Amino acid sequence: MRKTLARTAVYVAITLLALAWLLPVVTTLFISLKTPQDYVSSKFYALPxxxxxxxxxxxxxxxxxxxDHVLSSLLYSTVGAVVAILCASMAGYSIVRLKPRFNFALFLIIYSGTIFPFQMYLIPIYKLYNSLGLYDTRIGMMLVYSAICIPFALFVFRGFYTTIPREIEEAAKLDGCGPIQTLFRIFVPNSKAPIAVVALFQATWIWNDLLFGMVLTRRESIRPVMVAVASMMGFGGSSIPLLMTVVFMVSIPTIALFVFLRRYFISGMVMASADQ
Amino acid sequence: MRASPRTKKHHQALSYLLILPAFALVVGLLLLPMAQNLYYSFFQWDGISKEIFVGLKNYLAFFADPNFARSFLNTLVWVVATLAFPVLGGLIIANFLRGLRLGNLFKSIFFIPLTISFVATGAIWSNMFSRDLGVLNGLIALFIPKFKLSWLTSVPLNTVAMLFAWVWQQLGTSMVLFLAGLSTIPRDPVEASILDGASKWQIFRHVTFPMLQPVTTVVITMAMVNSFKTFDIIYVMTRGGPYRSSETLAITMFRETFTMFNMGYGAAISVLLSILVILVSVFYIKNMWKKDLLYY
Incomplete structure (x- = not known):
C-alpha cells in the first residue's frame, strides 16, 4: 500500500515536471501557427x-x-566541422602512429586550445581580423570556427586511432601503402564514430554560436543565423509569431543531427566534458 | 624489410607536415591571441589610440568597481544554482526514471531542450516571461485576476527567470549522463544490499552513489565550467540589464570591451574568467588522464 502510494507520487511529480518541460515547446509551436494580428488580439490559449x-x-x-543567414551558417557549420575532422585525423594519425619527436608535446599544445573560455582570445582575434582584412568575411568565420573545433576533434581522433589494431597497418604496409595511403584508405574510412561525434558536437556548436558571429561580422550577408535571431528579439507584440516561427525553423537542423547521430551522444558528452 | 634512412627522413618530415594544419590554426588563432590577451590586460586601451601600460591597474580596479562586484556575485549565483538544479535535479530524476515504465518517454522530453541553441532557448523563454502576452503571466492570471509581472526587468526576479531557462536547457545533459552511469552499475551489490534489508535511500547513499562517482565528477565539472561561461542566454534575455544588474563575468567582459571600449579592462576580466574555469577543470582533467573514462 505504502509502496504504491510512493510510486504514484513519483509518477505524478515526474509527469508534472515533464509537462512543465513541454510547455515552452508547445507554446512556441502554437504561437508560430498564429498570424501576428491573431496573436496580439487573442488569449494565449485561444486556437489559431x-x-x-x-x-x-x-x-x-x-x-x-x-x-541568407541560414545559408551562411550552413556553410560555416559544414566547413568548420569538415576542416576540423580533416586536420584532426591527419594530426591524430601522425601523433599516434608516426610518432615524430615531441608528438605528445605537440598534442598537448593543440589540445590546450580548448581549455580556455572564448573570451580569452576574443579581443586579439577581433584586432587581428581587422588588420588582416578578415573581419566581416566568410573565410574569416570559417577559419575561426575550424580553429576552435580542432582541439576537441584531435582529442577524439587521437583517442580513437590508438584503438585501431596495428596488424591492419602492417598488412597495408606489406601491400605497399605509404603513411598517406594508410591514413586515407584505412584510418579515415574506419573513423565513423569519431567523425560522427565531431560532426554532431562541432557542427551544432558552430550553428548555435552567437559570440563570434556578433564580434567578427557586421554585414547581414555574412552574419550567422543565431546573431540574426538575437537581433529579432526585444520588439514584442506582433513580432513574436515571426520570431517563434524562426526559432522553430533554426532549431530543426540541430534537432535532426541529434536524432540521426543520437547513439554517439553519450560518448561525445563524456569526451566533451574532458574537453573543458 | 627496413626503411632506408632516406625514406625515414621523408617520413619524419611528413609526420610533421600532417600535424601542421591543426597546429598552425590553433596556435595562430587561439594560443598566440591568448598570450596577446594576457599582454593587453596590463594596458589601458580603447581599441583605437595607442595603448598605455598600466601594470596591474586593471586587476586592482576589480576591487573598486561595483559593476564588477555585482557581476562576480551573479556569476557565483549561476554556478550554485546550476549545481543545485540541473545537476542535483538530474541525479534525482535519473534515479527515479530508472524504474519507471514510461522512463524513455520522460527521458526524451527532458532531452528535447538540449538540441535547441541557447539563443533559441532565450527567445522562447523571453516570450514565456513576457509581461503582456506571456504564457506564464497568462496562466497565473487564471488564478489571480489581473496578474502582471515584469519578470525580465525586475531585479532579482530576472536572474531567477533566466535561471529557469538555463535549467530547462541544461537538465537533460546531466540526466542523460547520470542515466548512462547508472546503467553501468552492476546489479550484484545492489541486490546484496536488498537482501540485507537496506532501504532505498541506504542503497543509494552507500552503494549507487559511490559507484556513480566518476560520472558525478564529470557532470559537476562540466556544469560549473559552463555556468561560469554563461553568455548567450543572458545576452538575449536581458543584455545584462536593467542597469547592468544581471550581468555575469562573460557579459561584463563583452560590455566593457565592445560597447565601452575598455579593452584592457575587458582583457583582464577574461583572464580572471579563464583562471576560474581552469581551476575547476584542472583537478578534473588530472583524473581523466588517470582513469580510462573514454569509450565509444
Missing part, C-alpha cells in the same frame, strides 16, 4: 484563427532575410 505559419515564414524571409 487561420494557419499563420507560412505567412510568418514569408514575412520573416522578407523582413529579416533569415534564409
Amino acid at each position: 484563427k487561420a494557419f499563420g505559419f507560412l505567412v510568418n515564414l514569408k514575412a520573416a524571409a522578407a523582413q529579416y532575410k533569415v534564409q
Whole structure:
C-alpha cells in the first residue's frame, strides 16, 4: 500500500515536471501557427484563427532575410566541422602512429586550445581580423570556427586511432601503402564514430554560436543565423509569431543531427566534458 | 624489410607536415591571441589610440568597481544554482526514471531542450516571461485576476527567470549522463544490499552513489565550467540589464570591451574568467588522464 502510494507520487511529480518541460515547446509551436494580428488580439490559449505559419515564414524571409543567414551558417557549420575532422585525423594519425619527436608535446599544445573560455582570445582575434582584412568575411568565420573545433576533434581522433589494431597497418604496409595511403584508405574510412561525434558536437556548436558571429561580422550577408535571431528579439507584440516561427525553423537542423547521430551522444558528452 | 634512412627522413618530415594544419590554426588563432590577451590586460586601451601600460591597474580596479562586484556575485549565483538544479535535479530524476515504465518517454522530453541553441532557448523563454502576452503571466492570471509581472526587468526576479531557462536547457545533459552511469552499475551489490534489508535511500547513499562517482565528477565539472561561461542566454534575455544588474563575468567582459571600449579592462576580466574555469577543470582533467573514462 505504502509502496504504491510512493510510486504514484513519483509518477505524478515526474509527469508534472515533464509537462512543465513541454510547455515552452508547445507554446512556441502554437504561437508560430498564429498570424501576428491573431496573436496580439487573442488569449494565449485561444486556437489559431487561420494557419499563420507560412505567412510568418514569408514575412520573416522578407523582413529579416533569415534564409541568407541560414545559408551562411550552413556553410560555416559544414566547413568548420569538415576542416576540423580533416586536420584532426591527419594530426591524430601522425601523433599516434608516426610518432615524430615531441608528438605528445605537440598534442598537448593543440589540445590546450580548448581549455580556455572564448573570451580569452576574443579581443586579439577581433584586432587581428581587422588588420588582416578578415573581419566581416566568410573565410574569416570559417577559419575561426575550424580553429576552435580542432582541439576537441584531435582529442577524439587521437583517442580513437590508438584503438585501431596495428596488424591492419602492417598488412597495408606489406601491400605497399605509404603513411598517406594508410591514413586515407584505412584510418579515415574506419573513423565513423569519431567523425560522427565531431560532426554532431562541432557542427551544432558552430550553428548555435552567437559570440563570434556578433564580434567578427557586421554585414547581414555574412552574419550567422543565431546573431540574426538575437537581433529579432526585444520588439514584442506582433513580432513574436515571426520570431517563434524562426526559432522553430533554426532549431530543426540541430534537432535532426541529434536524432540521426543520437547513439554517439553519450560518448561525445563524456569526451566533451574532458574537453573543458 | 627496413626503411632506408632516406625514406625515414621523408617520413619524419611528413609526420610533421600532417600535424601542421591543426597546429598552425590553433596556435595562430587561439594560443598566440591568448598570450596577446594576457599582454593587453596590463594596458589601458580603447581599441583605437595607442595603448598605455598600466601594470596591474586593471586587476586592482576589480576591487573598486561595483559593476564588477555585482557581476562576480551573479556569476557565483549561476554556478550554485546550476549545481543545485540541473545537476542535483538530474541525479534525482535519473534515479527515479530508472524504474519507471514510461522512463524513455520522460527521458526524451527532458532531452528535447538540449538540441535547441541557447539563443533559441532565450527567445522562447523571453516570450514565456513576457509581461503582456506571456504564457506564464497568462496562466497565473487564471488564478489571480489581473496578474502582471515584469519578470525580465525586475531585479532579482530576472536572474531567477533566466535561471529557469538555463535549467530547462541544461537538465537533460546531466540526466542523460547520470542515466548512462547508472546503467553501468552492476546489479550484484545492489541486490546484496536488498537482501540485507537496506532501504532505498541506504542503497543509494552507500552503494549507487559511490559507484556513480566518476560520472558525478564529470557532470559537476562540466556544469560549473559552463555556468561560469554563461553568455548567450543572458545576452538575449536581458543584455545584462536593467542597469547592468544581471550581468555575469562573460557579459561584463563583452560590455566593457565592445560597447565601452575598455579593452584592457575587458582583457583582464577574461583572464580572471579563464583562471576560474581552469581551476575547476584542472583537478578534473588530472583524473581523466588517470582513469580510462573514454569509450565509444
